[in-house]
Amino acid sequence: MNHYDPVIYSRMLTAITLAFHIIFATIGVGIPMFIALAEWMGIKRKDPHYLLMARRWARGYTITVAVGVVTGTAIGLQLSLLWPSFMQVAGQSIALPLFMETFAFFIEAIFLGIYLYTWNRFKNPMQHFLLLIPVVIGSSGSAFFITCVNAFMNTPRGFNIAENGKLTDIQPLVAMFTASMPTKVAHVLVTAYVTAAFILGAMSAMALLKGRNHVYYKKALKVTMVAGLIFSLATILIGDLSGKYLAAYQPEKLAAGEWHFETERQAPLIVGGVIDREHNIRYALRIPFALSILAHGLPNSEVIGLNETPKELQPPLWIHYMFDLMVSIGMLLFVIGVWFVIAVRKRKRASGDVKPLNKYLLSLIIVGAPLSVLSIEAGWIYTEVGRQPWILVGFMKTAEGATKSGQVDIMLWLFVALYFVLGLSSALILRRMFKNNPAEEELKSLKGV
Amino acid sequence: MSYEILGITVLWIFLYGYLIVASVDFGAGFYSFFSVLTGKRHKIHPIIERYLTPVWEVTNVFLVFFFVGIIGFFPETAYYYGTSLLVPGSIAIILLAVRGVYYVFSQYGNRNNKFYMFLYGVSGLLIPASLSTVLTLSEGGYITETNGVVSLDYHKLFTSGYSWSVVVLAIVSVLYISAMFLSYYAGKAQDEGALHILRRYALFWAIPTILSSLWVFFAIRQHNLEHFNKMVDNAWFFIASFICYAIAVYLVWKPGKLRFSFLFVMLQYFFAFFGYGKSHLPYLLVPYLTVHDHFTNHAMALALIIVFLLGLVVLVPSLYLLLRLFLFDAQYVRGKYSKK
Ligand code: HDD
Ligand code: HEM
Ligand code: HEM
Numbered sequence: 001m002n003h004y005d006p007v008i009y010s011r012m013l014t015a016i017t018l019a020f021h022i023i024f025a026t027i028g029v030g031i032p033m034f035i036a037l038a039e040w041m042g043i044k045r046k047d048p049h050y051l052l053m054a055r056r057w058a059r060g061y062t063i064t065v066a067v068g069v070v071t072g073t074a075i076g077l078q079l080s081l082l083w084p085s086f087m088q089v090a091g092q093s094i095a096l097p098l099f100m101e102t103f104a105f106f107i108e109a110i111f112l113g114i115y116l117y118t119w120n121r122f123k124n125p126m127q128h129f130l131l132l133i134p135v136v137i138g139s140s141g142s143a144f145f146i147t148c149v150n151a152f153m154n155t156p157r158g159f160n161i162a163e164n165g166k167l168t169d170i171q172p173l174v175a176m177f178t179a180s181m182p183t184k185v186a187h188v189l190v191t192a193y194v195t196a197a198f199i200l201g202a203m204s205a206m207a208l209l210k211g212r213n214h215v216y217y218k219k220a221l222k223v224t225m226v227a228g229l230i231f232s233l234a235t236i237l238i239g240d241l242s243g244k245y246l247a248a249y250q251p252e253k254l255a256a257g258e259w260h261f262e263t264e265r266q267a268p269l270i271v272g273g274v275i276d277r278e279h280n281i282r283y284a285l286r287i288p289f290a291l292s293i294l295a296h297g298l299p300n301s302e303v304i305g306l307n308e309t310p311k312e313l314q315p316p317l318w319i320h321y322m323f324d325l326m327v328s329i330g331m332l333l334f335v336i337g338v339w340f341v342i343a344v345r346k347r348k349r350a351s352g353d354v355k356p357l358n359k360y361l362l363s364l365i366i367v368g369a370p371l372s373v374l375s376i377e378a379g380w381i382y383t384e385v386g387r388q389p390w391i392l393v394g395f396m397k398t399a400e401g402a403t404k405s406g407q408v409d410i411m412l413w414l415f416v417a418l419y420f421v422l423g424l425s426s427a428l429i430l431r432r433m434f435k436n437n438p439a440e441e442e443l444k445s446l447k448g449v
Numbered sequence: 450m451s452y453e454i455l456g457i458t459v460l461w462i463f464l465y466g467y468l469i470v471a472s473v474d475f476g477a478g479f480y481s482f483f484s485v486l487t488g489k490r491h492k493i494h495p496i497i498e499r500y501l502t503p504v505w506e507v508t509n510v511f512l513v514f515f516f517v518g519i520i521g522f523f524p525e526t527a528y529y530y531g532t533s534l535l536v537p538g539s540i541a542i543i544l545l546a547v548r549g550v551y552y553v554f555s556q557y558g559n560r561n562n563k564f565y566m567f568l569y570g571v572s573g574l575l576i577p578a579s580l581s582t583v584l585t586l587s588e589g590g591y592i593t594e595t596n597g598v599v600s601l602d603y604h605k606l607f608t609s610g611y612s613w614s615v616v617v618l619a620i621v622s623v624l625y626i627s628a629m630f631l632s633y634y635a636g637k638a639q640d641e642g643a644l645h646i647l648r649r650y651a652l653f654w655a656i657p658t659i660l661s662s663l664w665v666f667f668a669i670r671q672h673n674l675e676h677f678n679k680m681v682d683n684a685w686f687f688i689a690s691f692i693c694y695a696i697a698v699y700l701v702w703k704p705g706k707l708r709f710s711f712l713f714v715m716l717q718y719f720f721a722f723f724g725y726g727k728s729h730l731p732y733l734l735v736p737y738l739t740v741h742d743h744f745t746n747h748a749m750a751l752a753l754i755i756v757f758l759l760g761l762v763v764l765v766p767s768l769y770l771l772l773r774l775f776l777f778d779a780q781y782v783r784g785k786y787s788k789k
Contacts, residue, residue, distance in 0.1 A: 062553060063553060063554070065506070066506075066549055066550050066552075066553035066554075067550055069506055069509055069549060070509075070545060070546035070549045070550055071546070072513075073509060073512070073513055073542065073545060073546070074542045074546060076513055076516060076517060077516060077538055077541075077542050078539075078542070080516070080520060080527040080530065080531035080538075081531050081534060081535045081538045081539065082531075082535075083531075084527050084528045084529075084531035084532045085528060087520055087524070087527035087528070087531060088524050088525060088527050088528045089524075090520075090524075090527075091520040091521055091523075091524025091525075091527055091745065092524050092745055092746060092749060093749070095517075095520060095521030095522075095524070095745065095749055095753065096521070096749065096752050096753065096756065098517050098520070098521065099517055099518060099521045099753055099756055099757075100756055100760075101517070102510065102513050102514045102517050102518070103756070103760040103763070103764065105510050105513060106507070106510045106514070106760075106764055106767075107763060107764070107767060109506040109507045109509070109510050110507055110767045110768060110770075110771050111767065112506065113504055113506060113507060113771060113775075114770065114771060114774055114775075117775070118774065121774070134767070167746070170746045170748045170749055171748060172748055172749050172752040173752070403531065403532055403535060404532065404598060404599075405532055405533075405535040405536075407535060407536050408535065410536075411535065411536070411539045414539065414543060415539070415543070418543050418546060418547075422546065422550055425550075425554060426550070426554075429554050
């Protein structure tokens with residue numbers, strides 16, 4: 001156990017950096033969309049409440065962007081530091097989207113800088129709004145490109161390996177647009193929007209729950225939750241397509257995630273439970289036919305089992321829980337969205353706008369925010385660990401890609417400390433920022449204008 | 450121009466861009482901190498802040514562009530540098546992270562927190578020192594490959610005169626470039642109080658700048674004679690650089706002439722940096738990597754170059770807009786717009 005193995009430490013360090021980055025990256029992709037939505041509504045409806053919303057969200061966003069940028073830079077460098085052999089191959093074959101990603105960052109960074117510091121510089125508010133479009137395109141674009149890289153790791157295409165190990169016949173575009181790209185990109189983008197919706201919605205819900213009944217919060221809650229409902233429906237639909245993709249291209253990942261061992265028709269979906277060495281499953285909920293439907297859309301279709309994959313190439317079975325966690329949260333978010341819309345409609349019919357929203361609903365919206373982040377983490381862990389033991393499926397094992405350097409363990413502790421400090425201080429700063437400067441105060445000053 | 454030369458030139462241009470914008474940023478952080486210590490903060494801080502807030506993220510992207518680009522164009526660099534740089538690279542990442550994040554935090558959180566200012570100021574000198582080490586390593590002799598294991602000889606690195614000369618040049622340059630820029634900016638803002646202080650900094654650092662450049666020259670001669678000889682063959686770059694230096698210092702020294710001073714600082718570093726780069730070729734890492742033998746495949750090179758050209762079409766106007774709004778807009782520079 002005491003033997004130093006750089007592979008283990010490299011994996012841990014990569015996993016921790018990504019797990020930390022993804023929180024801020026997801027927020028970074030999702031929030032600009034909502035800032036844009038709010039500013040647009042504010043301009044179109046000539047409603048200063050929405051404009052204030054855009055401003056306040058943008059202000060919080062600068063903090064998360066800062067953490068996203070520095071942790072992103074860390075990953076970018078760490079990929080070379082920890083996975084030099086992998087990056088050597090990746091540089092030959094998948095450098096194109098990585099390179100495009102930097103342009104997306106560039107555009108995002110430039111226009112975000114301009115946007116944040118030019119609230120009062122243009123006569124026509126539309127001009128200021130337009131500055132946000134490149135930010136939205138840049139952040140969603142960077143998610144698109146980086147996810148193309150991740151898709152390539154799952155279904156590497158667009159090159160051949162010659163006898164001597166050299167890569168030949170490289171086709172950068174083929175490598176970029178692989179089989180797992182469409183569902184992956186779509187799912188990643190849509191879940192980023194869901195997460196942003198719940199995070200922003202939770203802030204308003206929190207104010208309302210504390211009895212701060214300003215219409216500002218109601219408007220904010222409505223925008224975010226209606227969008228949240230739409231995006232969570234899209235999440236489920238695209239998640240279903242992701243399942244179909246897995247069944248076709250990475251059946252071992254699906255099978256390990258679902259504890260599905262024998263290839264069979266009418267496969268049930270196993271939810272929860274515990275499994276022993278002999279693969280006996282206890283305490284699980286079995287939904288008949290559901291796995292066949294997830295995999296191919298028909299209850300009678302055949303789903304490949306894990307036993308078809310050689311033992312040493314099977315991913316670990318615990319990813320089952322990651323899948324379940326992600327899907328349960330996905331369903332819950334959708335239910336919350338539906339409940340909210342129904343509640344708002346009912347209240348309208350009943351009594352105008354007097355009755356406050358149900359406090360259980362508000363509480364659910366609040367927990368929806370951390371849950372959606374948890375779901376992002378679970379989803380990534382599922383897909384990344386489910387790819388093991390491969391780093392490039394079929395071509396390179398994770399252990400072959402890692403550095404042979406001697407000090408990865410010390411670096412791991414250094415970074416753990418760094419993320420701990422960054423995480424804690426960004427949370428504190430954000431809290432202080434919104435606490436010391438409540439929307440009510442800013443609304444008062446608006447009236448003065 | 451062959452693809453590989455085009456590729457390395459593009460990357461070198463972006464590294465040059467990073468050198469300039471990051472030096473301004475790093476030095477400004479240090480001066481901010483220094484001004485707290487000397488009780489002059491209220492005089493120069495507003496100028497520094499007005500320039501830095503909108504651009505710090507852009508600065509970072511220049512660096513990202515360089516290291517993502519070099520792996521695209523020269524994938525083997527990932528293997529050699531990646532393996533050997535684990536520790537210094539990680540330390541640089543941590544410093545960059547601390548610096549970037551605490552800058553933003555101090556903007557929105559506790560503005561006068563001395564500890565934040567300290568972190569921010571000191572990291573501004575440590576980062577250039579650690580990043581410049583990569584250039585030192587590229588001269589060869591520090592990174593070795595034996596039996597397929599790439600490793601870095603720390604003892605040699607820390608005891609070699611050449612590596613220290615590069616570190617000193619990096620730090621001095623940061624302070625010089627940034628003071629020169631801030632003088633220019635203060636002049637534009639017509640902020641006499643700040644200008645008075647910043648000009649003194651700029652002139653003060655002008656002398657060490659030239660001395661440490663000479664030191665690097667001679668240290669290279671000791672360390673890598675072949676490179677030194679090639680630098681002598683390309684001497685006109687360095688002569689041009691020196692002339693630009695003289696003009697820049699003169700413009701700052703003589704009152705009322707600031708307008709083009711920073712342009713000449715940029716040219717000074719442009720010539721020196723490209724003279725150094727050109728004579729470094731064909732090596733990316735002596736003796737293991739050259740631009741010719743370790744270039745990426747043809748298809749990827751073409752794709753990257755096309756993307757790069759398309760990217761420029763979007764990038765250049767955007768950067769221009771940024772500069773126009775925050776650097777060339779006299780109203781903004783003078784702080785005439787309300788904040789946020
Ligand atoms: C808010 C976050 C969130 C929610 C609610 C869901 N997912 Fe998800 N899921 C992700 C966040 C996510 C993710 C983080 O975006 C992943 C990780 C890698 C990826 O491509 O997307 C992912 C991956 C992922 C994969 C693996 C894809 C692959 O490896 O290529 C499948 C099969 C699903 N999801 C299916 C679902 C289903 C059926 C859901 C039904 C509710 C669902 N997800 C909800
Ligand atoms: C799209 C971009 C991503 C890329 C290019 C990527 C790349 C990698 C690489 C190179 C490794 C190391 C090799 C391996 O163990 O498989 C890895 C592992 C891992 N990544 Fe990802 N990753 C991405 C996204 C994420 C995200 C966002 C998360 C976290 C939430 C994540 C979680 C993990 C985990 C948990 C491991 C460790 C797997 C293990 O220990 O078995 N990945 N990833
Ligand atoms: C799916 C996973 C990922 C998503 C959605 C994502 C998205 C983002 C976003 C949006 C930012 C900028 C933060 C902001 O400005 O808002 C960012 C920063 C960054 N990301 Fe990630 N990222 C992911 C994974 C990765 C991976 C695996 C890498 C490594 C190659 C990476 C490299 C970077 C870099 C280098 C930056 C900093 C860019 C800068 O300095 O502006 N990201 N990422």
